[in-house]
Amino acid sequence: xxxxxxxxxxxxxxxxxxxxxxxxxxxxxxxxxxxxxxxxxxxxxxxxxxxxxxxxxxxxxxxxxxxxxxxxxxxxxxxxxxxxxxxxxxxxxxxxxxxxxxxxxxxxxxxxxxxxxxxxxxxxxxxxxxxxxxxxxxxxxxxxxxxxxxxxxxxxxxxxxxxxxxxxxxxxxxxxxxxxxxxxxxxxxxxxxxxxxxxxxxxxxxxxxxxxxxxxxxxxxxxxxxxxxxxxxxxxxxxxxxxxxxxxxxxxxxxxxxxxxxxxxxxxxxxxxxxxxxxxxxxxxxxxxxxxxxxxxxxxxxxxxxxxxxxxxxxxxxxxxxxxxxxxxxxxxxxxxxxxxxxxxxxxxxxxxxxxxxxxxxxxxxxxxxxxxxxxxxxxxxxxxxxxxxxxxxxxxxxxxxxxxxxxxxxxxxxxxxxxxxxxxxxxxxxxxxxxxxxxxxxxxxxxxxxxxxxxxxxxxxxxxxxxxxxxxxxxxxxxxxxxxxxxxxxxxxxxxxxxxxxxxxxxxxxxxxxxxxxxxxxxxxxxxxxxxxxxxxxxxxxxxxxxxxxxxxxxxxxxxxxxxxxxxxxxxxxxxxxxxxxxxxxxxxxxxxxxxxxxxxxxxxxxxxxxxxxxxxxxxxxxxxxxxxxxxxxxxxxxxxxxxxxxxxxxxxxxxxxxxxxxxxxxx
Amino acid sequence: xxxxxxxxxxxxxxxxxxxxxxxxxxxxxxxxxxxxxxxxxxxxxxxxxxxxxxxxxxxxxxxxxxxxxxxxxxxxxxxxxxxxxxxxxxxxxxxxxxxxxxxxxxxxxxxxxxxxxxxxxxxxxxxxxxxxxxxxxxxxxxxxxxxxxxxxxxxxxxxxxxxxxxxxxxxxxxxxxxxxxxxxxxxxxxxxxxxxxxxxxxxxxxxxxxxxxxxxxxxxxxxxxxxxxxxxxxxxxxxxxxxxxxxxxxxxxxxxxxxxxxxxxxxxxxxxxxxxxxxxxxxxxxxxxxxxxxx
Numbered sequence: 031x032x033x034x035x036x037x038x039x040x041x042x043x044x045x046x047x048x049x050x051x052x053x054x055x056x057x058x059x060x061x062x063x064x065x066x067x068x069x070x071x072x073x074x075x076x077x078x079x080x081x082x083x084x085x086x087x088x089x090x091x092x093x094x095x096x097x098x099x100x101x102x103x104x105x106x107x108x109x110x111x112x113x114x115x116x117x118x119x120x121x122x123x124x125x126x127x128x129x130x131x132x133x134x135x136x137x138x139x140x141x142x143x144x145x146x147x148x149x150x151x152x153x154x155x156x157x158x159x160x161x162x163x164x165x166x167x168x169x170x171x172x173x174x175x176x177x178x179x180x181x182x183x184x185x186x187x188x189x190x191x192x193x194x195x196x197x198x199x200x201x202x203x204x205x206x207x208x209x210x211x212x213x214x215x216x217x218x219x220x221x222x223x224x225x226x227x228x229x230x231x232x233x234x235x236x237x238x239x240x241x242x243x244x245x246x247x248x249x250x251x252x253x254x255x256x257x258x259x260x261x262x263x264x265x266x267x268x269x270x271x272x273x274x275x276x277x278x279x280x281x282x283x284x285x286x287x288x289x290x291x292x293x294x295x296x297x298x299x300x301x302x303x304x305x306x307x308x309x310x311x312x313x314x315x316x317x318x319x320x321x322x323x324x325x326x327x328x329x330x331x332x333x334x335x336x337x338x339x340x341x342x343x344x345x346x347x348x349x350x351x352x353x354x355x356x357x358x359x360x361x362x363x364x365x366x367x368x369x370x371x372x373x374x375x376x377x378x379x380x381x382x383x384x385x386x387x388x389x390x391x392x393x394x395x396x397x398x399x400x401x402x403x404x405x406x407x408x409x410x411x412x413x414x415x416x417x418x419x420x421x422x423x424x425x426x427x428x429x430x431x432x433x434x435x436x437x438x439x440x441x442x443x444x445x446x447x448x449x450x451x452x453x454x455x456x457x458x459x460x461x462x463x464x465x466x467x468x469x470x471x472x473x474x475x476x477x478x479x480x481x482x483x484x485x486x487x488x489x490x491x492x493x494x495x496x497x498x499x500x501x502x503x504x505x506x507x508x509x510x511x512x513x514x515x516x517x518x519x520x521x522x523x524x525x526x527x528x529x530x531x532x533x534x535x536x537x538x539x540x541x542x543x544x545x546x547x548x549x550x551x552x553x554x555x556x557x558x559x560x561x562x563x564x565x566x567x568x569x570x571x572x573x574x575x576x577x578x579x580x581x582x583x584x585x586x587x588x589x590x591x592x593x594x595x596x597x598x599x600x601x602x603x604x605x606x607x608x609x610x611x612x613x614x615x616x617x618x619x620x621x622x623x624x625x626x627x628x629x630x631x632x633x634x635x636x637x638x639x640x641x642x643x644x645x646x647x648x649x650x651x652x653x654x655x656x657x658x659x660x661x662x663x664x665x666x667x668x669x670x671x672x673x674x675x676x677x678x679x680x681x682x683x684x685x686x687x688x689x690x691x692x693x694x695x696x697x698x699x
Numbered sequence: 700x701x702x703x704x705x706x707x708x709x710x711x712x713x714x715x716x717x718x719x720x721x722x723x724x725x726x727x728x729x730x731x732x733x734x735x736x737x738x739x740x741x742x743x744x745x746x747x748x749x750x751x752x753x754x755x756x757x758x759x760x761x762x763x764x765x766x767x768x769x770x771x772x773x774x775x776x777x778x779x780x781x782x783x784x785x786x787x788x789x790x791x792x793x794x795x796x797x798x799x800x801x802x803x804x805x806x807x808x809x810x811x812x813x814x815x816x817x818x819x820x821x822x823x824x825x826x827x828x829x830x831x832x833x834x835x836x837x838x839x840x841x842x843x844x845x846x847x848x849x850x851x852x853x854x855x856x857x858x859x860x861x862x863x864x865x866x867x868x869x870x871x872x873x874x875x876x877x878x879x880x881x882x883x884x885x886x887x888x889x890x891x892x893x894x895x896x897x898x899x900x901x902x903x904x905x906x907x908x909x910x911x912x913x914x915x916x917x918x919x920x921x922x923x924x925x926x927x928x929x930x931x932x933x934x935x936x937x938x939x940x941x942x943x944x945x946x947x948x949x950x951x952x953x954x955x956x957x958x959x960x961x962x963x964x965x966x967x968x969x970x971x972x973x974x975x976x977x978x979x980x981x982x983x984x985x986x987x988x989x990x991x992x993x994x
Contacts, residue, residue, distance in 0.1 A: 060927075061926075061927035061928060061929040061936050062926055062927065062928055062929065063793065063928075063929050063931050064793065064917075064920075064928040064929065064930065064931065065790040065793040065800075065885060065887060065914070065917055065930075065931055065932075066790050066885075066887040066930055066931070066932060067928060067930040067933070067935055067937050068887050069948050069951040069952055069955065070928065070937050070939055070943075070948065
């Protein structure tokens with residue numbers, strides 16, 4: 031028991047008022063002289079006590095009214111065990127509609143089992159229908175309407191998402207957090223092993239929930255699938271374009287599978303591959319004969335298993351002529367364009383041609399004609415070029431800015447809008463140089479490198495990194511690679527030079543993948559094509575400019591976004607298998623092939639001991655309901671309405687006694 | 700005549716002598732014969748001589764004629780002695796109307812004194828007591844005795860408590876002569892004790908008359924709510940309820956009065972209840988009845 035507003039108990043001090051008045055009234059009763067009290071014996075006090083009893087009863091009633099009012103305002107509550115407050119039972123029917131439920135008749139079986147459970151439920155029990163894949167969605171509210179529940183079950187369709195029992199349990203915990211009604215969770219699923227969370231603790235249901243499993247699959251079924259496809263998203267040179275695919279067999283015997291490469295619906299190559307029992311085989315297509323423009327490509331196998339939906343892997347390919355890179359440098363600097371262009375041409379999957387130009391000749395050049403722009407240790411830019419370069423970035427362009435000793439002398443970094451706070455020189459002699467301290471390996475610029483291990487830095491500029499994302503820091507915490515978003519574009523700042531004077535990075539093997547990553551990232555081809563997994567997201571815009579809309583065409587050929595969403599959405603979730611087209615405001619069109627999570631292709635079911643343990647834990651709670659209710663969090667039950675009723679009753683009784691008592695007083699002369 | 704005997708009217712009179720005269724003159728007149736035989740000139744009877752009789756009362760003329768000895772007896776006036784024992788305890792101050800019990804007792808005593816001394820030429824005395832003997836006026840027939848008695852009544856103010864036993868022991872030395880003893884009190888004492896204390900007076904040959912003075916509200920109090928009462932003698936307080944007063948108290952008072960009356964009469968004493976709202980003639984009539992009984 032507790033009080034929600036205990037400070038109102040101070041009102042109980044008002045109970046002293048009637049006590050004081052009653053005592054004062056008694057005190058003012060003057061004694062009357064009488065000849066002798068000889069005929070009044072002490073035993074007459076019994077009658078006086080009787081009268082005092084009524085008098086005290088009146089006092090007690092008045093005090094009780096005040097105390098009850100004070101208690102009622104203090105809002106006491108009683109903590110009741112959840113089990114004692116439970117009324118009817120909630121049947122929670124969770125039906126798995128993940129990608130693996132497409133295999134055979136699993137989903138149909140689950141629907142039939144759910145309808146059977148609904149038909150056998152008791153009349154007062156409410157039920158709620160939920161489906162779960164990667165997320166959990168309620169199809170109905172808790173209701174007793176059998177027709178609505180049945181319709182909800184029959185409307186369930188399979189999705190391409192990955193199933194997660196952990197997400198389901200988390201949703202049940204949230205659902206039971208407010209209400210203490212007993213929940214009977216009926217789970218209709220293929221009990222896929224890959225859907226189990228890594229920790230069994232994530233499967234712990236709330237105390238008021240019991241689990242009833244309805245598995246629609248009892249054993250692992252053989253299934254072949256195209257597990258991965260490694261293909262370029264952008265093709266400049268057909269000779270360099272290669273496609274590698276991995277065919278996996280889950281619980282399958284050794285078999286020979288025919289793997290086909292399909293471009294825009296036409297099989298352009300086919301290979302036969304021997305897939306070992308329960309193993310994998312790699313197939314490589316030496317060329318990707320894709321036409322110019324966007325192509326919808328896929329790698330298919332002939333599997334003839336129960337889950338044909340995973341027999342193909344989709345990916346989008348864009349073929350174009352090699353793009354151009356504008357490399358701006360000081361006229362006296364001939365080293366940096368050499369190193370950069372050499373590294374870019376050495377990259378395997380980039381098709382850029384570097385146009386190197388001195389800063390004194392950039393006036394009149396439109397940056398928008400280039401895939402991205404590199405500013406190598408520029409002292410200053412022509413005003414018109416800098417302005418057009420800023421516009422170019424805001425519209426989605428990319429700029430790599432290298433700040434060497436020349437930039438440090440001016441103290442200002444063009445375009446990047448940050449000043450050089452300090453120039454830090456490190457010695458070339460001995461161990462005076464600095465190496466990289468930490469690097470963000472998730473960034474595309476360093477993703478394919480070895481975190482610039484072994485790169486020696488002799489000079490770096492220190493800039494304010496408060497408004498930037500730091501990708502790489504030196505050992506002394508100097509930010510050496512930073513990124514800043516401007517509009518829809520990206521600015522990458524290398525706080526050192528590209529000329530092999532301020533560091534030895536251009537001579538280092540790490541330089542080539544760095545340049546390649548930078549080129550892919552800044553040119554935007556990193557995200558524009560290729561393949562994605564269901565439930566991943568595509569970034570629609572990087573800035574806060576919501577004036578430009580992005581058109582998304584889904585696998586069904588229809589607009590996937592409303593007009594409002596097209597103008598405001600930051601990201602777009604890929605929820606279905608198929609090709610998505612993203613038509614951006616600047617005219618770029620991206621084509622992305624979306625494939626299901628390949629973990630769904632493993633149709634192995636969870637071991638019986640795991641399921642038994644999961645079921646047994648809820649069963650143990652059923653066998654010890656008293657202990658469970660004692661451990662379950664109590665639910666506060668407010669008592670103020672009862673106290674107010676008592677106060678009302680006491681007030682009525684007080685009125686009756688008071689009128690009777692005062693009536694006797696009025697009879698006295 | 701009752702108008703002059705109404706206590707409320709008497710209370711408006713200035714002095715006790717006037718009160719007494721008003722009462723007595725309005726009530727009775729005439730002489731009273733002595734309760735015994737004495738030296739009167741009025742012949743009563745002849746009685747044969749028996750040995751031991753006083754030879755002085757032998758009628759020798761009759762002996763001469765009859766040669767028998769007869770005693771000649773006369774019916775003459777007696778010198779009856781009236782002694783009033785007045786209770787002057789605090790409880791006598793109680794009054795529920797204009798006349799307190801003490802005033803009423805004074806009026807009664809004064810009337811008796813006037814009747815006794817002025818009309819019957821008897822000796823009268825006064826003893827005022829509470830727990831002690833507070834005042835004593837020797838019975839006498841001398842002139843001015845009435846005024847001494849009335850002055851004694853004037854001085855008698857109610858105070859202290861009542862205790863019959865202790866003062867009575869002292870009374871007896873003053874009451875060697877037989878007479879009429881009138882005890883005026885509210886008798887807030889156990890009847891047995893009262894009678895036991897007064898019985899010696901009766902054994903000495905006195906006629907004892909108890910005038911029980913009570914206020915009407917003492918007999919039937921009017922209490923309609925719980926009331927705290929304070930005892931005038933002991934200052935003790937007690938909260939009483941109307942229910943008890945209406946039921947138990949009345950029964951106990953009635954029982955007390957009845958017991959006191961029965962015990963007094965059983966001991967040869969007369970008892971008369973005087974309510975302070977009633978005329979005084981009852982008291983005088985009772986006294987004269989007793990006086991007549993002594994003839």
